[in-house]
Amino acid sequence: MKKTSILAAVLIIVGFAFIAWQKTDQGRQNKSDAGMGNTTLAEVLLPSTLSQSAQIGKRAFEEKCMACHGINAAGQVEVAPPLVHKIYEPSHHGDESFQRAASLGVRAHHWSFGDMPAVEGLTRGDVTMIVAYIRELQRTNGIN
Template structure:
C-alpha cells in the first residue's frame, strides 16, 4: 500500500524485531509493514508515529486486539504466541523503519 525504504543495515534490536514481525505480523501488515489492500493497514505511516500511537498501543493491540478506527480493514484480533518482550522488539523494528521513512 505504501512504499517503504528499508535501511541498508538494521540495529541488532530491530533485526530481532524483524524476525518476530516476519513470523507474526507480515502475513497481514505486509513485508516491512507496508500494509495490504483489503487486509491490514501500513504501519509505516504517519498515523502510527510515536506521538499518536505510542509503544503501549502496539502492546495492547497484540494482547487484546483493536477495533477498527483509522482504516476500514475491520478489527484486529489478538495475536497469540508473542510475549511483551517479543512485541517490544517488533516495535524497535517498526520505529526504525518509520524513522528511515521520515516518520518520527
C-alpha cells in the same frame, strides 16, 4: 495573432499527448504490479542497517505480523494497514498501543479493514522488538 493561435494550439496538443502518455505508462505499471501480485499500500524505504533489537523484531514481525501487515509493514490492500505510516508515529500511537493491540486486539478506528484480533504467542518482549523494527522503518521513511 495568427502565430499566437498556432502556438497555443501546439501547446494544447503537446499537453494532451503528454497526459495520454502518462496514463498509458501508468496503466502499464499497474498491470505489471498486478501481474506480480503487488498488494502493498505503502512504498517503504529500508534502513541500511538495523539495530540488534530491530533485527530480532524483524524476524518476529515476519513470523507473526507480516501475513496481514505485509512485507516491511507496508500494509496490504483489503487486509491490514501499513504500519510505516504517519498515523502510527510515536506521538500518535505510542509503543504501548502496539503492545495492547498485539495482546488484546484493537477495534478499527483509523482504517476500514475491520478489527484486529489479538496475536497468539507473542510476549511483551517480542512486541518490544517488533516495535523497534517498526520504529526504525518509520524513521528511515521520515516518520518520527
